Amino acid sequence: MTGLSNYTLDEITIGQTASYSKQVEARDIQLFAAVSGDVNPVHLDPDFAASTQFERCIAHGMLSGAIISAAIAMKLPGPGSIYLSQSMSFRRPVYPGDTVTVHLEVTEINARRGFVTLDCRVLNQNKKAVVTGIAEVKAPTEKILLESPALPHVTIGASVDPA
């Protein structure tokens, strides 16, 4: 097991940074389609995607949102954070095989309310911004150190009709 820890409000400083990377595979796009219900063919059907301006299948934009939320929940401030708000501008597509890295930077701290503002930039492997935005979280007040729960084991089988 790997460890998971957090930064409490009094450990957080303006300018503090963290990053979190994930390679986006075709299987992640299928899983995101399954969990959201968005079976838009630009994400799932290579022939359809070839007819679009993107020329091949692209990841759902909000998959980058999911990865931003993971960066906040796992890294900065980490477990015990309460997500208050998130803005996102979708700037470039993410293709299967791309590696995206979320860069978080603390830009404001409201010590009285315990709120922390984070600048969020998601870059692809060519250092191009795919998503930018701002997150606001309530920072944890208690230190948490725990074993990371195991990732659920997921198998993708043959497609089924959405009935």
Added chain:
Amino acid sequence: MTGLSNYTLDEITIGQTASYSKQVEARDIQLFAAVSGDVNPVHLDPDFAASTQFERCIAHGMLSGAIISAAIAMKLPGPGSIYLSQSMSFRRPVYPGDTVTVHLEVTEINARRGFVTLDCRVLNQNKKAVVTGIAEVKAPTEKILLESPALPHVTIGASVDPA
């Protein structure tokens, strides 16, 4: 198969609405953990969650974001939309078993640029807002009518160590 269609820019009017519902199951939370990498125990470990202010496991906030994005991509404007931006305020937790409904309403149309602004409200089965926000999309210019691709068939097995 079910059909999927869209509203082109010239078919969209101020005040137009659409809605999209999804019951959030424990399995959706496990899938969202797998696809995002966010294995925060408040989402996955009932014992840990019992020690938090939420008292039991809650869905990832961004899972509601995924469902908003599905509403836009599947309903209004539908396929061919290009997601430009999204803001979200996370107002209440979503628990396994809750049914969330995304309500979209067109509030602005920039005909020259083809941009449409949508007010987004996600309500639970008790009509309480869990997420509110604003989306901006580039509306499709070509009518799309197609068969909905099938949902990927996903199986969740025993947990594996994230190592």
